[in-house]
Amino acid sequence: MAMDRDRIVDEALALLNEVGIDKLSTRKLAERLGVQQPALYWHFANKSALLDAVNSAMLTRYHTRRLPVAGEDWVNFTFANARSMRATLLAVRDGARLTAGTRPSVAEFADTERVLKLYVDAGFSPSEAFGVAIAVTRYVVGYVLEEQGERERDLLEDQANVLTDLTAEVAPFPVLAEALKSLVQVGTINTEAVFERGLRYMVDGMQASLRAKG
Incomplete structure (x- = not known):
């Protein structure tokens, strides 16, 4: 049976x-699609x-603000x-993992060019613009890696008890205790x-860097 590439991706x-990235395999995907595993290799090496x-x-499905809208400044x-x-x-x-x-496709380079041009038009050099884009992306990915890791742990642990234990453990350290207190809302950390x-x-640092250029 001929397989549609888009359907394969949707099912993947x-x-x-359902199973997470560690348990996602071409064998399981082939079983889900009702085909033999080699059929997938017609579309994906x-x-x-x-x-x-x-x-x-x-x-494509969820990231609705990949590109700047008309008239939007780089900060917004x-x-x-x-x-x-x-x-x-x-x-x-x-999602973060x-x-x-993965690596970007050539088809995505046009979008990257538009983003970089926004930063260059604001006063950043091309290399600085690329650095800004990479820094923001890696901050987001790294942050969500932590969030999703915590989410998996929360499925196995009682979050309220974990916070109670953590609060007691940091009590001897007043600055750390105050910082934690400011972030806990309704029994959980406000991530x-x-x-x-x-x-x-x-962004404040990027703005300061841009101002320093004069």
Whole structure:
């Protein structure tokens, strides 16, 4: 039976959400599709190529702010882009690990060019613009890696008890205790607030760097 490439990717994304990236295999995907495993290799040379396609599909489906809108300045875009990417990675099981392990396709270079041009038009050099884009992307991916790792642990542990134990453990360290207290809301750590704070620090630094150029 001839297989449609888009259907393979859609089913792979669904399987990823069910079993996670460690248990996602071409064998399981072939069984899900009702075909022999070699049939997948007509479309994808190996699992890495399949994951590249799944990552691209995830970003296309969920990442709504990959590109700046008309008239948008670089600061607003940076915030919108980072928030959208975080939401995208959180929407898919192991989304951050998926993105971290894949490589962009040539088809995505035009979008990258548009983003870099926004930063260059604001005063960054091409290399600085690339550095800004990479820094923001890696901040988001790294942050969500931690979030999704914590989410997996939370399935096995009582979050309230973990926080109670942690609060007791940091009590002898007043600065650390106060910092933790400010981040805990309704029995859990406000990870969104932590993310926003880190993102703001990054953008503030970028703005300062741009101002220093004169």
